[in-house]
Amino acid sequence: MFVGYVRVSTHDQNPNLQLDALRTAGCKKIFMEKSSGAQRDRPELWAALDSLRAGDSLVVWKLDRLARSLKQLIETVELLESRGIGLCSLTEAIDTTTAGGKLIFHVFGALAEFERSIIRERTKAGLDAARAHGKKGGRPSALAAKDIAAAKAMLSDPDMTMEDVAKRLQVAPSTLYRHLPGGRGAIQETEPC
Structure with a gap:
């Protein structure tokens, strides 16, 4: 049919x-x-x-x-x-x-595979050339160095949670954890006694 x-x-x-x-x-x-x-x-x-x-x-x-x-x-x-x-x-x-x-x-399938290979090769060559010229790929960091310093200062207050700090910095808590692995514990370990 x-x-x-x-x-x-x-x-x-x-x-x-x-x-x-x-x-x-x-x-x-x-x-x-x-x-x-x-x-x-x-x-x-x-x-x-x-x-x-x-x-x-x-x-x-x-x-x-x-x-x-x-x-x-x-x-x-x-x-x-x-x-x-x-x-x-x-x-x-x-x-x-x-x-x-x-x-x-x-x-058609062979041509499609060939096309994908060519695209992969061109992409890799472009990324390698960009790296050779000092370019860094990917998305810009969500938090600048001053934001991370502010987050560390806020986290020194025991009443502030990671979620509170993330809200103040207008980022997701996961973003804050990615920039400060270990959360509050990492901050306290790095500060002098």
């Missing part, structure tokens, strides 16, 4: 082109979604996938209707394949129930 999936990104887009193509392809059931492809939670897609059984095929008008990225597309195809379900894309004329369709997806 062919089950169709239609997605339009906005409520203004007209799904009729996709619907007509899927009906012509022989889809008995069609699930329609109005949401961005970037959204991972697409209830109509999950409903379509739940309705499919081994031997069935999910049919889409175009691959970008099913997934926003190649990685997401490959994950979806692998899920379908693991359940014995095919994928047909009408515009690209891809059918994973055929040897040629499977080959195309393996090529």
